[in-house]
Amino acid sequence: MIAATGPHIDVEALSPLLALTGGGLVVLLVGLLRPRVVREVLVPLLALASLAAALGLAIWQWDADEEIIAGALRVDTLALAFTAFVIVAAAITVLLSWRAVAPREAAHGEYYAMLLVSAAGMSVLVQAQNLVSLFIGFELLSVPLYVLCASEMRRSSSLEAGLKYLIIGSVGSATLLYGLALIYGATGRTDFAAIADALNSVGGPVSDPLFLTGLALSVVGLAFKVSVAPFHQWTPDAYEGAPTPVTAFMATATKVAALGVIIRFFDVALINAQPDWAPALAALATITIVVGNVGAIGQTSVKRLLAWSSVAQAGYMLAGIVVGTQHGIEAVAFYLAAYLVMNMAAFAVVVARARETGLGDAIEALEGIGQSKPLLAWPMTIAMLGLAGIPGTAGFIGKFFLIDGAVDGDYAWLGIVIVVGSAVSLVYYLKVVAAMWMRPAPRSVPVLAGGAVDDPPADAPAGPRAAGGEVTLVAVGCAAGPVVFGVLPGPLFDIARDAAAAMSHLF
Amino acid sequence: MSIEWYLVVSAMIFCIGAGGVITRRSPLVTLLCLELMLNAGNLALIAFSRMWGNAEGQVFAIIVMVVAACEVCVGLGVIVAMYRRRLPIDVDDMRELHG
DSSP: OOOOOOOOOOHHHHHHHHHHHHHHHHHHHHTTSSOHHIIIIIHHHHHHHHHHHHHHHHHHTTTOOEEETTTTEEESHHHHHHHHHHHHHHHHHHHHHTTOHHHHHHOHHHHHHHHHHHHHHHHHHHHBOBHHHHHHHHHHHHHHHHHHHTOOTTSHHHHHHHHHHHHHHHHHHHHHHHHHHHHHHHHSOOBHHHHHHHHHHHOSSOOOHHHHHHHHHHHHHHHHHHTOTTSOTHHHHHHHHSOHHHHHHIIIIIHHHHHHHHHHIIIIITGGGHHHHHHHHHHHHHHHHHHHHHHHHTOOBHHHHHHHHHHHHHHHHHHHHHTOSHHHHHHHHHHHHHHHHHHHHHHHHHHHHHHHHSOTTBGGGGTTHHHHOHHHHHHHHHHHHHHHTOTTSHHHHHHHHHHHHHHHTTOHHHHHHHHHHHHHHHHHHHHHHHHHHHSOOOTTOOOOTTSOOSSOOTTOOSOOOOOOHHHHHHHHHHHHHHHHHHHOOHHHHHHHHHHHHTOTTOO | OOHHHHHHHHHHHHHHHHHHHHHOOOHHHHHHHHHHHHHHHHHHHHHHHHHHTOSHHHHHHHHHHHHHHHHHHHHHHHHHHHHHTTOOOOGGGOOSSOO
């Protein structure tokens, strides 16, 4: 009889992931305790602690470059940098959820545990080195997000968003799975390095119809998750219906993870088939930039506007992957970090104004806050200008790198599309800025007698209440990011360069 | 029997599933069709696993079954929550969010 020997488990390299999953379990169990203070204060604090631990462990492992668990996952600077981005996004989401309705309705333990598990799934996804771990990461990310979307169970639009996201997300996963199955059929292997070898032995563009069908289906599956047009229709609905902190998490962390896995999948496993997929991805990026920017123009809800803008931003970032160079990946990593802080600042302001005015996420809620709430108006202004790519912000430098990368990789026309798209995007970003600074506060803002209610009952309608210091703190802190990195891009650029260095087989 | 037949069947199941997701109005049937799509992937994986003579495809297929079960659990949970709130259980009537 042969004794089965399990794969060697490198606990150190696995530690950030263990901290996230372990934290999820602890939070889930502590959430069962009776005292209210435990559920409302200790649980989010524990979630923050496990995120901080995971971030610390990821930084501690920074120089690692190894395959773990029999080649299922790869821990390198790319994976660790993207994991760190996801963790930062999750920590900000915990702060935004602190006094939100969603955790109270869904029970605090479950809500924060789902958040941590989803972050763990994203971490698996960016470390995936195998078709199986890619799929597991994909689902581990998605399934908790479906639940989180539907977590405000008393609001029908939240349930609707959850169900829509679930159905469309599952169609994406099923399509991705079929594509992965066909790629496995064409190459006979599931790990990325072996697939790359199998494709390399063909030489030149791969013309196997089985492989090309699989490639097309997996592009479609991944496009659903990054919300690349024409697979983006779920995005505005899911973003609008989901609780705003969850929307913020979906808009930033999901994008980090999905773009991370696209880099891994296309630039490691399928790099030898680049002539096959690069034109297709370039076409998708162009469509996405056009559709996202045009779709955002007529929106009156800030969440929908940010959803359409996130579609367009995904198109910009896809351009950095199309070229298949280290330079492109560097640009994507830099832009993702900038995009993350800018979007978080914008969503924090949306959360704050939705609580203060009871107008929800309509643009009217932002009118006139330039005079009355400069601490909210400035972060939103910086976020909008940064997303549009105004010089002096990290958004400008990120776009500059992306265009530079596209031109470098012989996709100069894609750079031109990015420039035109950014010019169009000013229409809707400046609309938000104008609403804040140039219009008076609306008279119709409902103000309840007695002002802010500290602790409304769980089923209270969304009436005016205090925004909470932590939300303002997130807004100001995240808005500082684009300005600091816009003036001194050095530190962030070093991280991006480290991340791209993990792809040393590229130029 | 050659591998092509398995692939033809799996492709047909995938298309039936995809067609059902697009045309059916009940979320329950939609979930059923999603299962068809995932299981079409499983069938292809197992056929390829036989063809290449390695177990990687079978391992993948078993994991996919677990994942599919999780997805359906969450989907049914959301549908039950909607039913309790007396919301229309019909994807065409979900019009609160649009655009």
